[in-house]
Amino acid sequence: MHDYLPRAALPQLIQHLHRHGYTVLGPQVVDNAILYRPLADTDVLPTGIEQVQRPGEYRLIQTDSPRQFSWANGPQALKPLTFAPRETLWRSTLQTDGSLRFEEVLADARPTAVIGVRGCDLAALALQDQHFAADPYYRQRRDDLLLIAVDCSHPADTCFCASTGDGPAAEADYDLALTELDDGFLLRAGSDRGRAIMTALPLQPSREDQHRLADSQHRHACRQLRQLPAFDPAQLIQQGQHPAWDTVADACLSCGNCTSVCPSCFCFSESEVPELDGSSSDHQRQWDSCFSEGHSYIHGHHFRPDTKGRYRQWLTHKFGSWVEQYGRSGCTGCGRCISWCPVGIDPLQVLLQLGREPARTEK
Structure with a gap:
């Protein structure tokens, strides 16, 4: 059985991460899209926001739902946080004798926690981990990343993650995962860091009816997903x-x-x-x-x-x-x-x- 975090206690999770030196990023509405931005408090999370996505179309709609993660994704995945859109790899400097001095440039990185990560983006990050395995610029940022996933309960009409084996629930490569219900969250840990965070939160024992609701929610999300055509x-x-x-x-x-x-x-x-x-x-x-x-x-x-x-x-x-x-x-x-x-x-x-x-x- 998973533990349960009441919605009113979610700010304590953010506060705990701040106290332990993390820069916390969370989903927020910016220019009519959901993007990850620095998160000081849960008040700026996209409460009641759902989305419409179709070919060539993305728009947000406001509902009266208390939920803060009832959307599939925005244009920003985890990629910019590890594989920088632009960065300096090395610098050459002209010396007084006419020679050049070369020095590697590694950006200053600090521990960063991201809340709201989807299963599809965790799977994509695992692919990037393979490709950039020996890249010190990527690894520096990747090693400092703490990932808090939220199972996707409201997939878009464009989503087909179940066909690729990557959702809608987060299955691997997270530190902490949440299943959102109307009044709170079921929690499960995926790493030692995630388990340590759970011990600091005011958790309650989860109930059987909460698990039934979560299972029903997952099955409904799976039925909403498109199917990837079979191909060789x-x-x-x-x-x-x-x-x-x-x-x-x-x-x-x-x-x-x-x-x-x-x-x-x-x-x-x-x-x-x-x-x-x-x-x-x-x-x-x-x-x-x-x-x-x-x-x-x-x-x-x-x-x-x-x-x-x-x-x-x-x-x-x-x-x-x-x-x-x-x-x-x-x-x-x-x-x-x-x-x-x-x-x-x-x-x-x-x-x-x-x-x-x-x-x-x-x-």
């Missing part, structure tokens, strides 16, 4: 001449919104940013996208010069070649790429077309 990852990679690529290319803007909001995408580019006086230069890494023209540029040649090639690269990499690289698909079913696509492209529909329409033969 190896066959997907071979569908290079399929007419579905032409169809999606006619609509796609190559804007990169899908890769920006995707919780697992990790493409980046590097550049030199010199001081105007030439005294030093920062070597920076910044997010990039396989939808940008320069991403496939190698020695005078663009290997994916058109939108068709770029969309094909993204979809086949995400759903196909990641399986061989990381042991699973790169998609965790969050649906952000659908909601935040300005023209409403739905990758599940593209996968469906790839499975139904005859492929062209190579010439």
Whole structure:
């Protein structure tokens, strides 16, 4: 049986984290979207906020519910907290004798706790952990992160996390997980840090009716989710001449919104940013996208010069070649790429077309 935290006692969780030196981030409504921002008190959590998400559409609606986590996700996943959108990797400084001195630049990191994390984003973080396993810049921020998950009870119409095995409940890689009910939360720990936090809270024994309600809530959320079409990852990679690529290319803007909001995408580019006086230069890494023209540029040649090639690269990499690289698909079913696509492209529909329409033969 899990322990129970009354809603009125939730501020004590935030206060405990502050006392132990954590910067606490929590979901808040910013510019009509839910984003993680510094959290001083639970009063600024999105109470009664639910969302509508459809292809190319994201909007929030206010209800009279007492719940503070009755939404699926916003555009921001955990990715910006560990894989920085822009950061300096090293700095070169001109010396008086004309030589250059190079020094690694590691940003100051402090313990950060995030409350409201979803199962789909935990799964994406595990993928990023694999990719950046030896990256000291990523590891520094990752090791200082404490994750408090909340099971998703109100999935959006774009969500399909159950099909990828990543939700709607948080299953792994959290320190503490909450199941929200109207009057409070069922708690379970996923790490020693989570168990230590629980001992500091005014918990009550949970009741059987609370567990029945939580189980019913979970089953209802599962029924609301879309289903990922069945496909063969190896066959997907071979569908290079399929007419579905032409169809999606006619609509796609190559804007990169899908890769920006995707919780697992990790493409980046590097550049030199010199001081105007030439005294030093920062070597920076910044997010990039396989939808940008320069991403496939190698020695005078663009290997994916058109939108068709770029969309094909993204979809086949995400759903196909990641399986061989990381042991699973790169998609965790969050649906952000659908909601935040300005023209409403739905990758599940593209996968469906790839499975139904005859492929062209190579010439």
